[in-house]
Structure formats: structure tokens, C-alpha cells
Amino acid sequence: MKKFEEKTIQSELKYKGRIITLLVDEVLLPNGKKGNREIIKHPGAVAVIAITEDRKIILVEQYRKALERSIVEIPAGKIEPNERPEITALRELEEETGYTTETLQYIQSFATSPGFADEIIHLYLAENIVKLEEKADLDEDEFVELMHVTLQEMDTMITNKEVYDAKTAFAYHWLKDYLKQN
Structure with missing residues (x-):
């Protein structure tokens, strides 16, 4: 396990463009609570x-x-x-x-x-x-x-x-x- 890991519960695609993709992930936080993370995916x-x-x-x-x-x-x-x-x-x-x-x-x-x-x-x-x-x-x-x-x-x-x-x-x-x- 990675220190302070946030496990993804579900991921929702919000936008897919020519360069980036925007996801909103619902995550399980290290303290057991849930949170949301807005994530930009980029090809590098x-x-x-x-x-x-x-x-x-x-x-x-x-x-x-x-x-x-x-x-x-x-x-x-x-x-x-x-x-x-x-x-x-x-x-x-x-x-x-x-x-x-x-x-x-x-x-x-x-x-x-x-x-x-x-x-x-x-x-x-x-x-x-x-x-x-x-x-x-x-x-x-x-x-x-x-x-x-x-x-x-x-x-x-x-x-x-x-x-x-x-x-x-x-x-x-x-x-x-x-x-x-x-």
C-alpha cells in the first residue's frame, strides 16, 4: 500500500478534448471518509x-x-x-x-x-x-x-x-x- 493512498471508488468522465481529459473521481480517503478529486489526464x-x-x-x-x-x-x-x-x-x-x-x-x-x-x-x-x-x-x-x-x-x-x-x-x-x- 502507498502511504496516504486514496482508492478510487468510481471515476466519471466529464470532458475529453484534443489534449486533455477531465475526470472526477470519488475516492476513499486514508481516514475512511469519501472525497472527490478533479483530475486532468495528459499524454505527457x-x-x-x-x-x-x-x-x-x-x-x-x-x-x-x-x-x-x-x-x-x-x-x-x-x-x-x-x-x-x-x-x-x-x-x-x-x-x-x-x-x-x-x-x-x-x-x-x-x-x-x-x-x-x-x-x-x-x-x-x-x-x-x-x-x-x-x-x-x-x-x-x-x-x-x-x-x-x-x-x-x-x-x-x-x-x-x-x-x-x-x-x-x-x-x-x-x-x-x-x-x-x-
Whole structure:
């Protein structure tokens, strides 16, 4: 048994969309009482820390409707059905940045919002990146602006809340340590 486990009594599908599914689960709590949990099911995603030869970090700025603003992020995207995360990472790197690499290194996976969602992001490092001769197409509803920044510039962007998402903040802290050691 898992510590503080909540056993599902029943699960009700409330919404099934293109990206997420919303369930409301009735659960048996550790104290014997019942409760409800609203759960977002997500196929998972990848994120890529892409570093140029001159040690610049490639970021993308895009509008995030949920926040009603543009933010700056590392390239990222949803895993397609039956797609391995490393394939998604390479695809997203190519689509969002116009770069590719032969040296994609897995860093870590983590939950984004475990209080209500099962989304896991798989983080990769792409070094030795090369510009594609022909940029891959973005999704038809995706609009991004490419940026090449130093670690110090990224630090300022975090302070100014231009970088405002957890995956990019996590990537920044990981990268800061990585660049010190390499």
C-alpha cells in the first residue's frame, strides 16, 4: 500500500478534448471518509534545453491563453500517441527552433501539477545543434518567436517574469550547474 493512498471508488468522465481529459473521481480517503478529486489526464510532454556553440540558450516566446500573456520558454511539446519522448524532443526542437542535433541527452522527468494533473515532462539537453536547411513546420495554431540568450539574460528574464513557467525555471537552475561543471 502507498502511504496516504486514496482508492478510487468510481471515476466519471466529464470532458475529453484534443489534449486533455477531465475526470472526477470519488475516492476513499486514508481516514475512511469519501472525497472527490478533479483530475486532468495528459499524454505527457517533453522540453529541450538547446545550447548553441557559443553557449547561448535557445528560447521561444509564445502567447499562453491560460495566462492571457506571452511568456518565454524552452522549446517543448506534447507527446503524440505511441511516440517515444526522445523522438518528440527532437521533433519539437526542429519545429520550434529550426535546429536539430545528434546528441540529445535525457536529463530528468517530473510532474508539472501533481495536485490535479498527471502530466509528466521529460527534459532533454541538446548540444552540438545545427541549423536545418529547411525549418520544420510549426503546428497550425502555434506562433513563436525565437530567442538566443545568455544564462545571465535568462536570469533577468526570470526576475522580470518573462520566463514564468516551472519547466523553464527548472531548466535554468539545472543549466546553471551544468555550465559551471562543463
